[in-house]
Amino acid sequence: AQSVTQLGSHVSVSEGALVLLRCNYSSSVPPYLFWYVQYPNQGLQLLLKYTTGATLVKGINGFEAEFKKSETSFHLTKPSAHMSDAAEYFCAVSYDDYKLSFGAGTTVTVRA
Amino acid sequence: NAGVMQNPRHLVRRRGQEARLRCSPMKGHSHVYWYRQLPEEGLKFMVYLQKENIIDESGMPKERFSAEFPKEGPSILRIQQVVRGDSAAYFCASSQNSGTDLGEQYFGPGTRLTVT
Numbered sequence: 611a612q613s614v615t616q617l618g619s620h621v622s623v624s625e626g627a628l629v630l631l632r633c634n635y636s637s638s639v640p641p642y643l644f645w646y647v648q649y650p651n652q653g654l655q656l657l658l659k660y661t662t663g664a665t666l667v668k669g670i671n672g673f674e675a676e677f678k679k680s681e682t683s684f685h686l687t688k689p690s691a692h693m694s695d696a697a698e699y700f701c702a703v704s705y706d707d708y709k710l711s712f713g714a715g716t717t718v719t720v721r722a
Numbered sequence: 723n724a725g726v727m728q729n730p731r732h733l734v735r736r737r738g739q740e741a742r743l744r745c746s747p748m749k750g751h752s753h754v755y756w757y758r759q760l761p762e763e764g765l766k767f768m769v770y771l772q773k774e775n776i777i778d779e780s781g782m783p784k785e786r787f788s789a790e791f792p793k794e795g796p797s798i799l800r801i802q803q804v805v806r807g808d809s810a811a812y813f814c815a816s817s818q819n820s821g822t823d824l825g826e827q828y829f830g831p832g833t834r835l836t837v838t
Contacts, residue, residue, distance in 0.1 A: 614764065616764075619762075646829075651731075651831060652831055653725065653726060653813065653815075653828070653829035653830045653831045653832065654765075654813070654815075654829040655829070656826065656827075700764060700765070702764075702765075708753070708755065708770055708778070708817075708827075709767045709770070709778065709780075709781075710755075710757075710765070710767060710827065711764070711766075711767065712757075712759075712764030712765040712766070713764045714762060714763055714764045715764060
């Protein structure tokens with residue numbers, strides 16, 4: 611079965627510091643890859659996605675992710691954390707048109 | 723433009739009761755997806771519906787769970803004779819279409835079901 615692993619259930623960063631959230635998938639066939647963010651009491655919001663083409667994908671709110679086939683990874687980064695980035699982040703994969711498989715999520719807290 | 727609406731947001735049921743979760747997709751969206759998130763786990767796909775049709779229910783437990791998306795009204799996820807293991811957050815998502823809009827699923831805030 612396809613699976614998605616997010617390393618670290620909680621990440622704490624200082625405001626202005628680099629945010630790095632790790633995501634690995636287990637498949638020899640590259641899937642479609644996504645990052646979603648969930649703010650408290652809200653639904654998941656799509657940050658960015660990779661389907662084909664350029665392996666460095668830019669998303670909303672200054673986030674970007676790079677697909678590395680050799681490492682089966684799709685890590686999410688943001689150069690400078692802002693207090694508003696505090697949320698839960700989910701990596702997801704899909705091998706068809708609609709079925710998303712999610713990681714367990716990483717909660718980000720930002721220290722002033 | 724209202725997003726995906728789910729109600730209730732919190733639902734408490736005793737073992738053996740029925741739970742009905744409702745999802746109103748975004749305006750203009752005819753595709754609905756249900757996901758379940760158990761504690762400490764990621765969201766798991768349950769079912770994909772279009773108006774009056776179940777397209778893929780491969781993630782639905784074989785018993786007690788059913789879903790519908792009628793021609794009029796919200797999509798309903800129904801759990802009969804709930805057990806403690808059904809306690810989870812249930813998320814609904816909708817999209818305008820699938821395929822070319824891969825990944826553009828818009829999620830609701832979820833319904834948190836607690837079975838006592």
